[in-house]
Amino acid sequence: MSPTARNSLNVLSPKERMKVPRQAMPEQAAEIRAHNFEEVNLGYSTELAQQEARRCLECAKPVCTDNCPVGVKVKEFVELIVAGDFLGAAAKIREDNVLPAVTGRVCPQEDHCEGNCLLSKKVKPLGIGYLERFVADYEQRMGNHVLPRVQATGKKVAIVGSGPSGLTVAGDLIQKGHKVRVFEALHELGGVLVYGIPEFRLPKQIIRQQLDYMREMGVEFETDVVVGRTVTIDELMKEEGYDAVYIGTGAGLPQFMGIPGEHLNGVYSANEFLTRINLMKAYKFPVYDEPMLDLHGKSVAVIGGGNTALDAIRSALRLGAGKAYVIYRRSDAEMPARAEEVHHARQEGIDFQMLTAPVEFLSDGKGWLTAARCVRMELGEPDASGRRRPVPKAGSEFDLPLSVAVIAIGTSANPIVQSTTPGLGTNKRGYIEASEQTQRTTRKGVFAGGDIVTGSATVILAMGAGRRAAKSIHEYLTTGEW
Amino acid sequence: MFKIIHAEFLAPGIKRFVIEAPRIARKQQPGQFVILRIYEEGERIPVTIENSDPERGTINIVVQAAGKTTNLLNSLNAGDSILDVVGPLGRPSEIANYGTVVVIGGGVGTAMAYPTAAALKRAGNRVVSIVGARNKELVILEKEMRAVSDALMITTDDGSYADKGFVTDKLLQLIQNGTRIDLVVAVGPIVMMKAVAELTRKEYIRTVVSLNPIMIDGTGMCGGCRVMIDGKSEFACVDGPEFDGHRVNFEVLVQRNAMYRTAEQKSMEEFKRNREPDHVCQSQGVQP
Numbered sequence: 219m220s221p222t223a224r225n226s227l228n229v230l231s232p233k234e235r236m237k238v239p240r241q242a243m244p245e246q247a248a249e250i251r252a253h254n255f256e257e258v259n260l261g262y263s264t265e266l267a268q269q270e271a272r273r274c275l276e277c278a279k280p281v282c283t284d285n286c287p288v289g290v291k292v293k294e295f296v297e298l299i300v301a302g303d304f305l306g307a308a309a310k311i312r313e314d315n316v317l318p319a320v321t322g323r324v325c326p327q328e329d330h331c332e333g334n335c336l337l338s339k340k341v342k343p344l345g346i347g348y349l350e351r352f353v354a355d356y357e358q359r360m361g362n363h364v365l366p367r368v369q370a371t372g373k374k375v376a377i378v379g380s381g382p383s384g385l386t387v388a389g390d391l392i393q394k395g396h397k398v399r400v401f402e403a404l405h406e407l408g409g410v411l412v413y414g415i416p417e418f419r420l421p422k423q424i425i426r427q428q429l430d431y432m433r434e435m436g437v438e439f440e441t442d443v444v445v446g447r448t449v450t451i452d453e454l455m456k457e458e459g460y461d462a463v464y465i466g467t468g469a470g471l472p473q474f475m476g477i478p479g480e481h482l483n484g485v486y487s488a489n490e491f492l493t494r495i496n497l498m499k500a501y502k503f504p505v506y507d508e509p510m511l512d513l514h515g516k517s518v519a520v521i522g523g524g525n526t527a528l529d530a531i532r533s534a535l536r537l538g539a540g541k542a543y544v545i546y547r548r549s550d551a552e553m554p555a556r557a558e559e560v561h562h563a564r565q566e567g568i569d570f571q572m573l574t575a576p577v578e579f580l581s582d583g584k585g586w587l588t589a590a591r592c593v594r595m596e597l598g599e600p601d602a603s604g605r606r607r608p609v610p611k612a613g614s615e616f617d618l619p620l621s622v623a624v625i626a627i628g629t630s631a632n633p634i635v636q637s638t639t640p641g642l643g644t645n646k647r648g649y650i651e652a653s654e655q656t657q658r659t660t661r662k663g664v665f666a667g668g669d670i671v672t673g674s675a676t677v678i679l680a681m682g683a684g685r686r687a688a689k690s691i692h693e694y695l696t697t698g699e700w
Numbered sequence: 701m702f703k704i705i706h707a708e709f710l711a712p713g714i715k716r717f718v719i720e721a722p723r724i725a726r727k728q729q730p731g732q733f734v735i736l737r738i739y740e741e742g743e744r745i746p747v748t749i750e751n752s753d754p755e756r757g758t759i760n761i762v763v764q765a766a767g768k769t770t771n772l773l774n775s776l777n778a779g780d781s782i783l784d785v786v787g788p789l790g791r792p793s794e795i796a797n798y799g800t801v802v803v804i805g806g807g808v809g810t811a812m813a814y815p816t817a818a819a820l821k822r823a824g825n826r827v828v829s830i831v832g833a834r835n836k837e838l839v840i841l842e843k844e845m846r847a848v849s850d851a852l853m854i855t856t857d858d859g860s861y862a863d864k865g866f867v868t869d870k871l872l873q874l875i876q877n878g879t880r881i882d883l884v885v886a887v888g889p890i891v892m893m894k895a896v897a898e899l900t901r902k903e904y905i906r907t908v909v910s911l912n913p914i915m916i917d918g919t920g921m922c923g924g925c926r927v928m929i930d931g932k933s934e935f936a937c938v939d940g941p942e943f944d945g946h947r948v949n950f951e952v953l954v955q956r957n958a959m960y961r962t963a964e965q966k967s968m969e970e971f972k973r974n975r976e977p978d979h980v981c982q983s984q985g986v987q988p
Contacts, residue, residue, distance in 0.1 A: 403919050405737055405744075405784040413921075442786040444919050448723045472923040474933050481933070481952045483959040487923035493916055498743065504970050507743035507769060508916075509963030585955035632920045634938065 228272050228300045240342035241270040248565035252535050255417040255501070258562055259323070259351075264304075267352040270345045271299035275336050282331035282346060287682025288321075288386070290314045292331055292346055299349060308357035311350060316389030316432070317382060317681065319358060319424045322351025324415060325678040326556045358427055365434055368395040373695045376401060376460040378445040378635065381409025382677045383466035383668030385428070386684030387691070388437045394692050398436070399460075401443040406497060409468050411677070413497040414489070414526065416533050419559075422496075446634035451642070451664060462691050465650060465659070465666040466684065469674050470632030474625055475521070479579025484511060484587030488520065488530045488626035495533050514538035517619055519590060521545045521576055522626030523553040524674075528563050530624045535566055542568050543618065547575040547595050547608040573597070573608065577615070579623060589617040629674050639664070649673055657687035662700045665691055701781040702736075705758055710840040711833075713765040714808055715774045716750065722757030724749075724787050730815035731793030731910065731942055734761060735918040737784040738772055745769050746915045746937075749788060750811040750841070759785075762811035762840070768967040789918040790941045793908070797824040799882035802874065803849070804830045804867050804896060806888020810841050812910055813887040818848040820885070826850050828879070830870045832892065836861030868895045881905050886945065890954055897945030907945035911936045913956060928952040 230238070244260040245251075251258050262270065274296045282292040290311055298307035311318045327333070327347035335343035373396045377384045380402040388398045406412050408425045433439070443449060445467075454460045472487035474480050491510075494500040498508035518534040520527045523546035535542045544563070546553060549572050553560060564570070576590040594614035597606035631648035643651035643660035650666040652659050657667045667683030669675055694700060706718040724734060728749050737744045751760040765771045776782070793816040801820050805813035810831050821827045829849035833839040834857045846852045853870045854862035863870070867888070874881065884907040886896040893909040900907040913925040913936050920938035927936050928949035934940065 403786065404917060405786070413917075442784050443723065444786060444789065447788055447919075448727060448786070469921075471920045471935065471938070474923070474926070476932075481926065481928050481949075481956065483955060490916060490922035490924040493922050498916065499741070502741075503963060504967050506741045507967060509743075509960040509967070511959070585952075585958075632938070634919060 228274075228276075228297075230272055232275055235273050235275060236337065236341055238269065238273050240273065240345055241266045241348070243345070243348055245562075248562075248567070251418065252566040255533075255536055257421055258418050261355055262345075262348055262352040264356075267299055267304075267349060268302070271296045271349060273337060274300075274344050277336055281334040281336070282344075285330045285334045286314075287330065287678050288315045288685045290331070290350070292344075295353065296344070296346075296349060299353065304353050304356040305360060307353040311353060314685070315350075315681070316386055317428055318350050319354035319428060320382065320411060320420060321678055321681065322347055322349075322354050323420050323424070326676055328557060329676075330678065358424075368393060370397070371395040371695065373397065373461045374399070374459055375691060375695075376454045376458070376463045377466065378451075378463065379403075379409055379466040379468055379668075379670075380407040380439065381466060381468045381668065381680065382411060383468070383680035383684040383687075384409070384464065385432065386681040387464045387466065387665075387667075387688045389432055389435070390685060390688030391691060392432070392435045392437050394688075396692070396695060397438075399438040399440060401445050401449075402439065402441045403444040403467075404497065405441050407439055407441060409466075413493045414469075414529070416492065416496055416529050418532065418536065419529065444634065446638040451635065451639045451661075455663060461695055462663045462665065464657075464684075464687055464691065465635055465664065465670060466668045466680070467632060467635055467670045468680070469629040469669040471630050472625070473628050473630055475576070475627060477576060477578055479581060479587070480625070482579050482581050482587040483585050484620070484622045485579055486622065486624045488522070488526045488624050489629070491530050491624045492526070492533065495537070501537050511622055512538075513622060515540040516621035517541040517543070518622040518624070519543035519545050519571075519618065519620050520624040520626050521590075522628075523548065523555055524626060524628075525555045525559055525676075527624075527626035528555045528559045528568075530626055531568055532563055532566060534622070534624070535568065539622075543620075544568055544570045545574050545576060545590070545592065545618075546570070546572050548605060549573055549597060552605045571618070575608065575610070576623070580617065587620055587623060589619045590623055591615060591617050629669070631670065631673070635670070647673065655686065656690035657683055658690060658700075663694070701783060702785040704776055704778055704780050704782065707777045709774075710762065711838045713774065714762065714838070714840055715765075716760055716762050716811075717773075717776070718758050718760050719782065719785060720757060721759050721785050721787075724785065725752040725757050725759050726754045728752040728759060728788040729792035730795065730819040731812075732788035732790045733812070733918075733941065734759070734785050734787030735789060735915065736761075736773075736782050736786070738769065738776075739783050742772075742783065743769055744784075744916055744918075746789070746912065746918060748808070748812040750814055762808060764808040767964045768971040771968070771971060786918065789937055791939070793819065793885070793942055795819045795823050800826040800828065800880055801883045801885060802828045802830065802871060802881050804832070804871065804884065804886040804888065804892075805841070805845065806832045806867055806886070806892040807834070807838060808840070809888030809892075809910070810845065813885065814841050814844055814848070816885055816887075817845060821848045821850075828874065828881075829853070830855070830867045832856070832867035832888065833861075834858065866895070867892060868899055871896060871899060875899075875903055875905075883908065884945075886910075890950055890957070893945060893948075894950040897948065897950075901946050908942050909945040909948060910941045911943060911948065911953060912941065913953060914959065927956075
């Protein structure tokens with residue numbers, strides 16, 4: 219792509235580019251989508267994509283790339299869209315990101331590339347996520363992958379967990395010629411992308427396509443292996459001949475609040491609720507065997523303000539919930555969920571009970587949930603997280619009738635790998651200790667990244683850790699130096 | 701796919717399968733279990749490992765038909781395959797030389813108690829085993845339990861075999877006879893484990909029970925298997941399945957295990973209907 223060609227295609231001056239409005243993402247109407255699991259966002263057409271791409275200011279120093287955890291060359295791929303070379307754009311993204319169709323959908327771009335877009339100083343930022351999704355989907359439709367051919371190095375790497383972080387490591391290392399095998403505990407590949415994120419935000423077909431692509435590149439997968447139980451890290455290295463191991467086991471054990479009534483029937487962790495729906499297809503019961511409680515006409519609440527909370531409550535709505543609440547103890551400003559998801563959820567009719575926290579779950583006396591006793595909060599001084607601490611308001615207690623409550627307040631470290639790998643250092647909270655630059659753990663040849671190192675974070679941050687790990691695993695395998 | 705090498709009924713409705721699962725066979729320890737899924741639309745259910753053969757690369761599982769999945773499983777035979785088998789899951793039994801250990805197996809729980817009894821025997825304990833069942837036909841693994849026990853007692857609820865009564869009657873006899881008991885291990889129906897724990901609590905005898913809550917992933921991720929231990933949540937799949945019986949809230953376990961009863965019944969009815977020879981399959985994907 220020569221500068222001349224580019225200039226001839228994007229003839230708009232910077233001022234003119236700023237006058238082009240950000241192209242809206244076509245989406246399913248809220249009143250329709252609230253009753254189905256089809257994707258909410260429908261994707262840009264070619265015209266919309268090119269129109270949006272022309273808004274790029276082509277900064278000399280693209281801060282978008284600097285702020286991308288995996289370093290996608292935004293300016294370059296957007297230029298290729300303007301030029302009409304969509305497959306070229308896809309290939310450009312793939313140099314840095316093995317899951318563009320996924321990140322194009324679920325990455326919080328507002329915190330990374332788009333949040334730093336120069337356009338956003340005056341107008342709305344470039345729709346980088348929407349453009350990424352467009353090229354990834356275009357590439358998929360064309361089925362025109364350019365598979366890299368590389369010389370085999372003879373080195374073997376085991377990857378523990380097939381979530382976004384593990385897949386990133388696998389994708390990067392296979393392109394360096396290493397033999398890569400990914401071990402997954404569940405029966406389906408994709409980790410949180412399949413058990414956690416619902417169909418309406420990330421269709422499972424997208425993940426299957428990305429996995430097929432990785433298989434074509436030569437990545438091997440083995441499901442039904444719980445590393446730490448089925449085989450240990452030491453056995454993988456000593457007996458199965460792996461030269462390096464990457465641990466990307468992800469978000470761990472769901473946290474509960476420790477309030478009375480959490481054991482009642484009808485109280486779920488978000489992980490269980492979403493796993494039943496996304497992985498086990500309980501909403502297709504009895505065609506699928508895994509059951510879940512019937513939500514038709516029922517009052518359902520999720521406790522928490524993150525993306526997982528919104529995924530859970532929007533799923534409940536789609537399963538027929540008559541009332542769907544988000545109970546969050548702080549205010550809108552502190553909500554960790556993506557703005558787009560909150561907006562979508564409000565459009566769909568989710569009732570947000572802000573500055574509210576449950577203090578007890580009440581039962582019918584036979585073990586079934588009937589209500590959450592809640593208290594209203596007000597915000598006090600900032601706490602350790604820098605967010606203002608919610609403080610209960612005296613005398614504000616009230617009972618919210620509920621059939622189902624879903625607790626989405628985060629996770630703590632899963633101990634299985636750590637407890638079965640001698641010498642693997644962990645921090646106070648039980649997460650694996652790993653260098654922020656190299657993702658090396660305290661064990662030679664063992665690397666770790668993603669939520670099992672940082673605690674719950676995002677898909678893109680896990681992928682960023684995967685990129686750094688792949689780079690340092692490659693260095694280690696090449697030099698043998700630790 | 702995990703191939704079934706051999707399958708045989710141990711009792712009406714209780715079937716033992718020998719399954720090719722080399723990785724699991726190598727690692728299995730007493731007290732652990734597997735989770736399996738028979739086919740694509742199937743649910744994941746935890747199942748007892750009765751034994752394993754690391755050299756042949758096989759595990760033995762024992763299944764009692766109760767709902768749709770277990771009935772379907774029990775219709776499989778040698779040569780058939782199970783889509784997914786994952787494990788061994790859960791923490792292994794704590795095996796040490798305690799002295800005298802009473803191992804209690806109730807019904808199909810005997811299959812879970814057996815490898816623990818065998819390991820305790822190998823560790824030098826005096827193993828006194830009590831096997832209980834509803835009736836003669838449902839007494840399983842008698843020969844196996846006898847082989848690893850210094851003494852074996854059997855009870856049937858209806859007296860159709862051995863002594864009429866419950867396992868707790870035998871345990872009480874042992875206590876009343878002044879037998880020194882250093883540990884009790886009880887695996888079986890919740891009511892049985894609860895009764896055992898209540899009996900031993902008064903006698904200050906350490907008691908381990910193996911819990912069987914509803915589970916999905918079995919790795920700690922979903923939290924569905926949470927049980928109440930000393931008033932706090934613990935996960936049976938990563939913290940258990942064995943717990944100190946005196947700290948377990950059995951009422952909560954019974955209540956949580958009933959969570960999907962309506963759906964389970966519906967599944968079972970549909971399953972039975974589909975089995976009728978002239979039935980034309982017409983699942984409609986309706987909600988429970």
